[in-house]
């Protein structure tokens with residue numbers, strides 16, 4: 548007997564602009580239902596409307612500030628409340644500071660670590676057990692070629 552395949556919900560962080568928004572369009576084109584997360588909710592809603600016009604996939608938009616250490620857990624709980632099991636996690640939200648380490652604002656340096664490192668780690672830790680249990684899914688981390696280059 549054929550079984551109904553579970554929806555391949557894809558959570559994209561930082562979907563309100565740039566690479567994250569483009570990845571949302573690409574996943575939607577391939578039929579993946581989407582959860583779009585970022586701080587600028589109005590942008591997520593606009594992108595969700597655009598995607599729904601062009602593709603037959605459900606789209607949820609969640610406003611969240613992932614620099615907040617509690618945010619990954621909150622996001623995870625919001626998904627549980629909606630009955631959404633994440634099939635693919637795209638850790639894309641992030642930013643890079645340019646300048647001298649010794650003079651860049653320290654709060655921004657710590658915020659960068661909270662977003663680029665802590666949120667990515669926590670979201671992966673929260674989502675991966677479900678993927679392993681279901682024996683399906685994946686995690687895509689958007690990083691930078693700068694990681695492979697020597698810097699002064």
Ligand SMILES: NC(=O)c1ccc[n+]([C@@H]2O[C@H](COP(=O)([O-])OP(=O)(O)OC[C@H]3O[C@@H](n4cnc5c(N)ncnc54)[C@H](OP(=O)(O)O)[C@@H]3O)[C@@H](O)[C@H]2O)c1
Pocket residue numbers: 560561562563564565566567584585586587588590611612613614615639640641642643662689690691692693
């Ligand atoms: N473009 C490049 O050349 C390049 C190079 C190296 C690495 N990257 C990496 O690629 C990823 C995407 O870059 P991009 O160029 O597409 O940048 P972008 O257009 O600035 O997009 C960054 C995304 O992250 C979200 N974001 C930022 N702070 C957030 C926070 N505190 N909580 C939740 N979401 C937050 C932003 O949404 P909100 O502002 O609405 O929250 C936005 O959707 C980033 O991780 C970036 O570091 C990009």
